[in-house]
Amino acid sequence: MLSKLSGRAADIDSPTRLADLLDQQAYLADEGLATACFLALRMGRPLFLEGEAGVGKTELAKTLATVLHAPLIRLQCYEGLDAAQALYDWDFARQLLHLKAAEAAGITDAAKLEGELYDRRFLIARPLLQALETQPSVLLVDEIDRGDDEFEAFLLEILSDYTISVPELGTIRASSPPVVVVTSNRTREVHDALKRRCLYHWLEHPPFDREVAILQRRLPHCSETLARQVARAAERLRGADLVKPPGIAETLDWAEALLTLGARDLDPGTAAATLGAVLKHREDQTAALRNGLFGGT
């Protein structure tokens, strides 16, 4: 029922233990997220992470890979992503060379030639095939909502039994399935059949205290005062009905920008100077400056 675990994953015996390991890599996971990751490892199920942009979905996959000492294999989705870019492709140039070489050597047996031409060595592994062939590995299927429904269909096929069938070659099977993290910004509803295969977790913006902790964990030079001020301002911005409220990624960028400038405090002046690190829409910047959303604790 539960998947075979290899290497590092086998040592992780509880969500708390996993949260500790993530913490060592400066990723602070709450109880829900730690449980989600733990179950994904134990059950061999993909983890479907949804949430606003910049809440740390991609970062989690990266950290998970570090914790498990496994390579991260990333597949960025976009519209029109097809099998040749996601699964495998045949190396046309090398196939051509091989054909020419065979011709020069006087080989004319068509069946034999075909067998040689569609050999594993002429197959270029794209991310999904790479992930099945690499053990252990963490496969990140990033921003699946950007892909189209055709892509969802073949992803579903692969995630249900971790095999890929190449018509000319046969079926390629993963001896132990990779850890799969699928992320979505929810710009589009992903098909339910795919979600049913996965563990579903909705990532929220972190509460104030956790955000302060994350800022200090990630930016060791950041004083507690500054971290608190930045987190407080970010909280205010999220409540202010903006086109794009800042995520934790933006808050980190912002704090880093302030540190780079040598700012000790977040006052309206430094805030205005570093506005571009946290708000990326002109309307939002104007609204924030007008309503005095920056500065103070």
Place this chain on the structure above:
Amino acid sequence: MARDIVATMTGFARTLRAAGVAADHERTQNLLRALSALDAGVPADVYWAGRLTLCASPDDLARYDRCFTAYFGGLRAAPARPGAPVVTVTRHTAAFDGHPGTRDTEPEILATSATEAETLRHRDVAGLSAAERAEVHRLLALLGGHRSRRGSRRFTPSHRGGLDHRRTTREMLRRGGEVAALRRRTHRTRPRRVVLVVDVSGSMTPYADTLLRLAHALVRSEPRATEAFSAGTRLTRLTAELRHRDPGLAMDAASAAIPDWSGGTRLGEELKALLTLHVARGATVVIASDGWERGDAGLLGAQMARLARLAHRVIWVNPHKGHEGYEPLTAGMRAALPYIDDFVAGHSLAAFEELAERLGHA
């Protein structure tokens, strides 16, 4: 696993289903699997195992929390209540009761000659008899066949375009390694998405039903590339309801789903809600409204500006534009006008045909 845990969890899943969460059999199996990796005696473990396996969208989470408290708090959950509360709806014919032109006694089958049909095409739908409306609705259902197309990233075999490696290799093999024919491929095209927003507020009552039928025709012709919404005091997505093949059933489903018939309009806020759904990017957006904005016209203007930047084309359908001497004077209409690509009439069958034609070329 202990039998009572299985029974408890199955019961919990049933409660969730009654509350509208798609906690089906497969998901319940996943929950049991998850629990065997955790501790079923710890409430937090049960909570997270259930939430991670049984929920599928942020909307599910609130329902899940309610059900969890109700079920494991020693209480029985509320009885099944499918979907949103059904609101009593003003039926489409109701708007015409007492209308001077109403001739409900007329036989349902209308014998139309060619000239009558032609006249009907240009008549304002607000002034039609029930039978004439039925005829217009029948003709409306035939619209929406053409849709403008946009380039896709996917490929299809073609005579022109870049080299198709796979097919060329296959062809060469067939000829013993001879490069005989180069196979080519080009990008496929897909229908461009149409997002239709129908104003169902009080001032639009005479046209709302006909516009929803148009929405049905558009959804039916390209189900995967059309989104339909109603706008009154809040934005309601009607795409799923309008997918019914039968226009009557689709109208009933849509009517039941719309909570705010014949109320006011807060178009600015509704467009804002529409923009957060990310359906407008690259789409042809059709807004059918008379522009009687109850809310802030400034907000409407700002949202229209964003919409115009995101959408491929913005078409505004105003039933009153077909009337002689119409001037866009309402505050909402004036705020929206600078951001509209096409400002068209929407009062007669002929006007809807023109709109459908426009969607075929836009």
